[in-house]
Amino acid sequence: MGSKVAFDAPRWIIDFSITFILAVFILIIALVFVNEKIDTNPIEADNIIKNLVYSCLVYSDEVSSYPGVIDINKLSKDRIKSCFSKDSLGYTVSLYDLEGNLIRNIDPEFNLNVFIPICEGNKDFICSENKEFILYMNDNKKFNGILSVVVISRV
Amino acid sequence: MFNKKGDIGYVTYLVPALMLLTIIFITFYIVFFVLGFGESNTPQTTVADQYSNIKLLNLLRSEIIQEGNVILVADYLEIANENTNGELIKLVESIPKPEFSNWHFEASTNDNKFIDIGESEDTVYFVQEINIPTKLGNVINSKLFLNCFGCSKKELEEVS
Numbered sequence: 001m002g003s004k005v006a007f008d009a010p011r012w013i014i015d016f017s018i019t020f021i022l023a024v025f026i027l028i029i030a031l032v033f034v035n036e037k038i039d040t041n042p043i044e045a046d047n048i049i050k051n052l053v054y055s056c057l058v059y060s061d062e063v064s065s066y067p068g069v070i071d072i073n074k075l076s077k078d079r080i081k082s083c084f085s086k087d088s089l090g091y092t093v094s095l096y097d098l099e100g101n102l103i104r105n106i107d108p109e110f111n112l113n114v115f116i117p118i119c120e121g122n123k124d125f126i127c128s129e130n131k132e133f134i135l136y137m138n139d140n141k142k143f144n145g146i147l148s149v150v151v152i153s154r155v
Numbered sequence: 156m157f158n159k160k161g162d163i164g165y166v167t168y169l170v171p172a173l174m175l176l177t178i179i180f181i182t183f184y185i186v187f188f189v190l191g192f193g194e195s196n197t198p199q200t201t202v203a204d205q206y207s208n209i210k211l212l213n214l215l216r217s218e219i220i221q222e223g224n225v226i227l228v229a230d231y232l233e234i235a236n237e238n239t240n241g242e243l244i245k246l247v248e249s250i251p252k253p254e255f256s257n258w259h260f261e262a263s264t265n266d267n268k269f270i271d272i273g274e275s276e277d278t279v280y281f282v283q284e285i286n287i288p289t290k291l292g293n294v295i296n297s298k299l300f301l302n303c304f305g306c307s308k309k310e311l312e313e314v315s
Contacts, residue, residue, distance in 0.1 A: 098249040131251035
């Protein structure tokens with residue numbers, strides 16, 4: 001009998017081994033989902049530009065407000081700081097005309113803003129740029145422009 | 156130990172059973188984790204899904220010069236003829252877009268398309284539509300969308 005089978009181990013060891021393998025597999029699956037990284041940087045960049053274009057920098061007169069139309073007089077450092085701020089991210093706001101000429105560049109000097117120039121290729125930070133086709137009012141005249149927001153956050 | 160009834164069968168089936176289990180694990184790993192089979196996109200919110208009509212709205216509120224007069228694009232659509240205003244074409248082309256893509260703007264009334272700017276392909280994003288009632292009682296349907304084949308998610312997010 002013993003010569004036919006070259007296997008000798010208590011059955012509980014085998015049962016335990018199978019259970020252990022299954023448990024490890026389930027654990028690995030759970031850890032994959034628990035530790036899944038969700039990159040929210042592009043969404044935050046989009047939220048910031050929507051907040052600026054639809055609310056914070058909106059041009060208004062005695063009659064109404066005009067979402068999508070920016071009042072260039074509101075495009076200041078203090079105003080931008082009060083629009084949206086969060087410890088874990090920084091951003092800059094730039095306004096260009098349709099020829100790509102810079103009209104105004106605002107750096108609200110958030111802590112992370114100093115890392116924006118070195119963000120590309122740096123594994124500690126994520127950066128994204130969001131551009132929106134807008135209208136802006138300057139001296140009661142309406143112009144077309146591009147609002148650009150560069151957002152940086154830690155990984 | 157092997158004198159008990161069933162011990163030989165247990166050992167005989169153990170090795171193939173473990174091999175089968177391993178094969179199932181590896182197959183599941185490849186199918187679900189590597190290939191992503193059955194992965195649902197529904198709960199994932201992307202920036203590209205959150206676009207609004209603001210680009211088209213701002214385009215219609217933009218000012219252009221038509222025959223020496225400064226008018227809104229929305230007003231221009233009422234008097235547009237076969238020769239599309241060059242400034243309007245420039246405006247459409249200046250909307251931020253990924254490389255190798257273009258914005259398409261069209262206006263029609265009663266299925267008669269009288270303005271058609273930019274290429275129009277099957278792969279389109281950010282479709283925006285606004286209906287404009289005219290003084291004559293008609294409704295002009297204006298439509299703007301991005302035509303881009305092979306654009307990456309990041310490129311789309313930047314201009315959404």
